[in-house]
Amino acid sequence: MAEKFDDDMLDDLFAAARSDSRATPSPDLLARVLSEAESLQVAEPAPAPQQRRSLWAAVVAALGGWPALSGVAMAGVTGVWIGVAAGTTLMEDTLGLDIYGETAQSYLSDLDDIYAFDFTAAE
Amino acid sequence: MPYDQQEDTPDDALLVLFANGDGAAARTLTLRLTPRAFAHAFRVLGDRAEAEDVAQEAMIRLFKQAPDWRQGEAKVTTWLYRVTANLCTDRLRKTKGVALDAIPEPEDDAKSAAQTLQDRARADALQSALATLPEWQRQAVVLRHIEGQSNPEIAEIMEISVEAVESLTARGKRALAEALASQREALGYTDG
Numbered sequence: 001m002a003e004k005f006d007d008d009m010l011d012d013l014f015a016a017a018r019s020d021s022r023a024t025p026s027p028d029l030l031a032r033v034l035s036e037a038e039s040l041q042v043a044e045p046a047p048a049p050q051q052r053r054s055l056w057a058a059v060v061a062a063l064g065g066w067p068a069l070s071g072v073a074m075a076g077v078t079g080v081w082i083g084v085a086a087g088t089t090l091m092e093d094t095l096g097l098d099i100y101g102e103t104a105q106s107y108l109s110d111l112d113d114i115y116a117f118d119f120t121a122a123e
Numbered sequence: 124m125p126y127d128q129q130e131d132t133p134d135d136a137l138l139v140l141f142a143n144g145d146g147a148a149a150r151t152l153t154l155r156l157t158p159r160a161f162a163h164a165f166r167v168l169g170d171r172a173e174a175e176d177v178a179q180e181a182m183i184r185l186f187k188q189a190p191d192w193r194q195g196e197a198k199v200t201t202w203l204y205r206v207t208a209n210l211c212t213d214r215l216r217k218t219k220g221v222a223l224d225a226i227p228e229p230e231d232d233a234k235s236a237a238q239t240l241q242d243r244a245r246a247d248a249l250q251s252a253l254a255t256l257p258e259w260q261r262q263a264v265v266l267r268h269i270e271g272q273s274n275p276e277i278a279e280i281m282e283i284s285v286e287a288v289e290s291l292t293a294r295g296k297r298a299l300a301e302a303l304a305s306q307r308e309a310l311g312y313t314d315g
Contacts, residue, residue: 005312009300009310009312010268010296010299010300013246013248013303014269016245016246016249017166017249017250018269022165022246023161023162024161025157025158025161025162026171029178029179032179033153033179034149034150034153036179037149037152037153037182038146038149040186040187041149
């Protein structure tokens with residue numbers, strides 16, 4: 001019985017403590033805490049601004065980056081090498097004629113004497 | 124995100140926003156959590172000036188923790204109560220006493236003068252009785268019966284077992300009843 005009375009009294013006192021206005025912070029404290037919070041936010045290092053990408057970098061990126069670009073470069077170099085290394089031999093058979101047609105022999109003769117054979121004379 | 128849209132935002136999400144420089148999150152966290160830190164410190168220490176220092180320090184530590192806060196690991200309020208309780212413990216060990224006289228007069232126009240006086244007398248009596256409890260009993264009783272934390276939450280805050288919390292609050296309530304026994308009638312409580 002006494003225990004129940006004590007419990008009821010304590011519950012009532014706890015409720016009085018919860019509604020006690022002295023347990024609420026002053027506006028001054030809230031202002032100080034907010035000021036501290038804002039100064040801590042300012043103190044944090046700002047995220048680094050994104051670097052502006054140059055036009056060349058944009059082109060490289062559009063082609064798929066440096067790995068893709070190196071493939072393109074390699075293909076170009078290979079083409080040049082084939083052209084230089086093969087010299088006139090690629091056109092030795094029928095390739096030159098296929099490209100230039102029957103009237104091409106005068107052009108080919110300008111490139112090399114071996115093309116200076118007169119076809120009409122041979123007939 | 125504007126301040127008035129953050130009322131339903133969870134505490135841990137607000138901490139992330141704060142860490143990203145959101146000014147509204149700073150305001151929301153300040154207004155939402157400072158009262159809890161202050162109320163606990165005031166009820167444990169019984170001194171507004173001391174409680175203000177503790178609440179401010181606890182909030183600063185929370186804000187500093189924001190960039191490293193790991194969502195979902197702990198409740199923000201649990202973390203804040205733990206820091207506040209530890210700061211109170213430090214203060215109590217330094218001062219070894221509670222300056223109840225330092226409690227300022229409240230202003231409350233909504234209630235009658237008599238009712239206000241009785242409420243204040245009851246709150247003061249409880250505060251005085253709380254001050255007689257061993258520190259851990261006091262922290263546990265305040266968290267459980269005034270601030271409404273659950274026993275598992277208090278266990279996490281105080282870093283003890285739930286059984287230890289139950290024991291502390293039960294012994295604390297018995298000690299409070301004994302401390303207040305001589306004031307029952309003066310406080311308006313009559314048995315029978």
